[in-house]
Amino acid sequence: MAELEQETEAEKVGLSSERLARIEGHFARYVDDRRLAGWLAVVTRRGQVAYLARRGMRDLEEGAPVEVDTLWRWYSMTKPLTSVAAMMLYEEGAFDLRDPVGRWIPSLADPQVYLAGPPAKPVTRPATEPIRAWHLLTHTAGLTYGFHHVHPVDAMYRAAGFEWGHPKGMDLAGCVDAWAGLPLMFDPGSEWAYSVATDVLGRLVEVISGQPLDEVLRTRVLGPLGMDDTAFWVDADRSERMAALYTAHPGTRRAAPIDGSAALEPRRMLSGGGGLIGSARDYHRFTQMLLRRGELDGVRLLGTRTVDYMTTNHLPGHLDLETFGRRLFAETSYDGIGFGLGFSVTDDPSAAKVLGSRGEYGWGGAASTAFWVDPAEEMTVLFFTQLMPSSTHPIRSELKTLVYQSILE
Numbered sequence: 001m002a003e004l005e006q007e008t009e010a011e012k013v014g015l016s017s018e019r020l021a022r023i024e025g026h027f028a029r030y031v032d033d034r035r036l037a038g039w040l041a042v043v044t045r046r047g048q049v050a051y052l053a054r055r056g057m058r059d060l061e062e063g064a065p066v067e068v069d070t071l072w073r074w075y076s077m078t079k080p081l082t083s084v085a086a087m088m089l090y091e092e093g094a095f096d097l098r099d100p101v102g103r104w105i106p107s108l109a110d111p112q113v114y115l116a117g118p119p120a121k122p123v124t125r126p127a128t129e130p131i132r133a134w135h136l137l138t139h140t141a142g143l144t145y146g147f148h149h150v151h152p153v154d155a156m157y158r159a160a161g162f163e164w165g166h167p168k169g170m171d172l173a174g175c176v177d178a179w180a181g182l183p184l185m186f187d188p189g190s191e192w193a194y195s196v197a198t199d200v201l202g203r204l205v206e207v208i209s210g211q212p213l214d215e216v217l218r219t220r221v222l223g224p225l226g227m228d229d230t231a232f233w234v235d236a237d238r239s240e241r242m243a244a245l246y247t248a249h250p251g252t253r254r255a256a257p258i259d260g261s262a263a264l265e266p267r268r269m270l271s272g273g274g275g276l277i278g279s280a281r282d283y284h285r286f287t288q289m290l291l292r293r294g295e296l297d298g299v300r301l302l303g304t305r306t307v308d309y310m311t312t313n314h315l316p317g318h319l320d321l322e323t324f325g326r327r328l329f330a331e332t333s334y335d336g337i338g339f340g341l342g343f344s345v346t347d348d349p350s351a352a353k354v355l356g357s358r359g360e361y362g363w364g365g366a367a368s369t370a371f372w373v374d375p376a377e378e379m380t381v382l383f384f385t386q387l388m389p390s391s392t393h394p395i396r397s398e399l400k401t402l403v404y405q406s407i408l409e
Contacts, residue, residue: 002281003068004049004068004279010050014408015043015407016407035248035255036393037057037386038385039055040068041383041399042284045378046378058241058386060257068280069279070243070279071279075366076363077283078272079198080286082202083137084342085217086205086342087341088302090133094209101135101204108176111131111142113125113126114183118152119159122156135188135189137341141184141197142191143179144196145157170268171268172269176200176203189316192325193325194329194330213272214232217276222282225285225289227283229281230279263277280384287373289301290373310343314340320336321333321335322335322336333397335351336350344363345361355401355404356400357374366390367385367386367388368386368388369386369390
């Protein structure tokens, strides 16, 4: 397995090496004052790695530095892979985007929508339409996350054991059935809200394919792309490469360790919304497949038009998340940002108030990881670290500015 490495001089692909060096200079300060334990950044243009930098420790307590092959929790950066697997089945005619999900998952056949009342005794009504496959792909299903803490339905998720995890011993099918027993926040298709929708999508993939999600991802996405370091947990042979998990100390704001041992144990709950762990090299290969519109090294996962379709804003009227979304936590800003089938999509960079391109797409993870693909500039960008939650520091907007200011052509 080839190691991830810089493949070209920045100037040969229209970037400034001097300006790219500002990335390391800026984020070195995050390590120096211990806002982050460590990080790794990758910038590619025209299919070649033009910048690769790392700083700090993957494990402060062990004194272990960040290496190129460090393993990172991807959390919600798992969502695009699950979405790709689903769309591969879609290309084969296994389902239609308008199909009601209840056709395959009976517990979701008759969703109820929250109207009023306390979490312990809600008043509900039948949804005006069923949850469809495209609702799951676009986060418009009416589902939520327990960690939002802004709506009575969020409280119901927490009471059922779903905040930053799930009840012990529960598998994906059990989680989906439990969510199906709780009301929706709104009618499917009427709003956007970041949610467990991609986990439900992962269950849909399991039922339609007849295989567990880890097997589907291994045979359809990870294996074909040579993403050999990616899985839902880290085995003993690779555990020393694992980055420790941190959060900001409430007093000092310095990175303080938190328990991340769950990543070292086999999982029953295969979270298509946030469960994968892997290396920067592996995610780099995934983003190169996307940049090449579905193909890498002679292996084609998706048709070119399918990738284009997935990375188009699918919100009604091409509205942005600020207009159509419910203002909750998400791994993106809202102004000028739309949503496709598994990815945020920049529709209006001026509204987003961050340097960027119209049509760039990507996502991030709960431990402050991020990626985006920019077809107009033929660029991909990756950033890995392990700080929970991702809203602690403005890492992503700062990274975007530092990347785009380096473009010369």
